[in-house]
Amino acid sequence: MARDDALSQAMLRILERVTGPNTRSRGRWSVTEQLQSNGTELFRGVTGVAPNVPGYWIEVTERIMDDLDYTSEKKLKGVVLLLRDEANLWWLTVKESTQADCLSWEFFKSVVQGEYVGASYIDGRRREFLNLTQRDRSVAEYEAKFLRLSHYGRGMVASKYERCARFKDSLRDNLKVLIAPQKKLELFVLVEKAKITEEVKHAEHQNRDRERGRNKRDSEPSNSVQRLKKKVRTDGSVRAGSPVAPTGLHLCRDCGRHHQGExxxxxxxxxxxxxxxxxxxxxxxxxxxxxxxxxxxxxxxxxxxxxxxxxxxxxxxxxxx
Structure with missing residues (x-):
């Protein structure tokens, strides 16, 4: 018994040495390090960058923070720490002229869009969301684009039901008809149903292709035999049948031969x-x-x-x- 306890204690010490440094390291990570390790980038302003960069940056950053389960307060803190140079100076100016209780994540997004993201860009993304359909995309690809553009169409999908209804209505017809409408449905549940339906339809399509190929291979020998029989019949009729008269000649009743004229x-x-x-x-x-x-x-x-x-x-x- 004592020997088992000693072995257990030794195993615990080994596990502590293996996991301890990493756990402490993760605990010491700053918000900026955590965000950057998950793919976020620093934002320095619009000098020398394409017009769509600010809008894309705010979209990607928010998506990563959602995956990390950040609260609104932590989102604001994290995104401010990603600002550098021109963008950081701009935010300091905004912060000084704004009451503290108004500083929030939603406020930050609105002022960034007003300062860096042009109205034409926002209108373009809103129209893109309005016309979004699945087309030839997979369900996963369609979901990613739907979620990204839905930020610009919040008025169109204000409730969960509206989001689900719009997502379902924009699916391909062969998937949409197989998903029964439900009043109470979460978007992630609808997405999973659509993915399962897509996999089933894909499997059915593959089975049909295999069956069609199998039937084609099975029918090829019989076609070859038929062609061979037809060739033999044609050749045999020429060799063994009655002589074929040359073109323009007729059978004479007097001599029984084929000829022209009298x-x-x-x-x-x-x-x-x-x-x-x-x-x-x-x-x-x-x-x-x-x-x-x-x-x-x-x-x-x-x-x-x-x-x-x-x-x-x-x-x-x-x-x-």
Whole structure:
């Protein structure tokens, strides 16, 4: 038992050495150090800076102090400690000419906006808030911009219900219709509902894409088979089917062949070459010679009308016998 107590005491001493310095260090931090360690910046005035810098600085600083749970009194103290040079001299002048009970965080913001933030800038941010919609932003991105711009539209969202209603109405339609309206609803609860709904819709979209891709892959083999069958059918009809007549030729009822013009069987000419000087059985041309010369009858006649030398002598007549 004593041994366990000694071990516990040793562990406590180790923990004190590890955590003690950090705890004391955090306790000694000034407000300025705490703010700057969380991302706030010093403000020196408007000399040499863009016109929107003062408004942006006050927005960011207030957001950080809200995250740190600063009271209004501590916010005023902290933000004054961030002023330097021109801005610090300006605040000293304002402070001297203002009653002490009027010095507050809201007063500071109003005089900063009046001195450094132009009316056109404030009106622009108010219009931006009025026209703000989610569009292609995520819910988290839309929430951040909504909260930042809502400072310029306090009259439009004075109550919690108005803030929630405006946030919901500016969501995308596919999210808005899935969030049931409620009279009593905190903004952070509405934001969480919107984020969950967004995740569900995103998952459904991914599932549809995967299913569509799977169906496409499953259908590709059958399409390939159909294309192959169609090709085989087309090739087979050319090879094994009836001979296809050349363009412009018709089937002759007299000879059963395809040709143009009057049938040679009626003129008693050669059905192979078209010559009137002999019949097909006495034609000096073979089938392959006729094909090589071409299918035009007039061309064949010009070739055949000059028969080989001595042909008539060998037949002893004109070859019509």
């Amino acid at each position: 049938c040679l069987s009626r003129t008693r000419a050669c059905l192979r070459c078209g010559s009137p000087e002999h019949h097909i059985r006495d034609c000096p041309l073979r089938d392959d010679q006729v094909q090589a010369l071409g299918s035009g009858t007039a061309q064949l006649q010009r070739v055949v009308r000059q028969p080989p030398r001595g042909y008539h002598q060998s037949r002893g007549g004109n070859g019509m016998g």
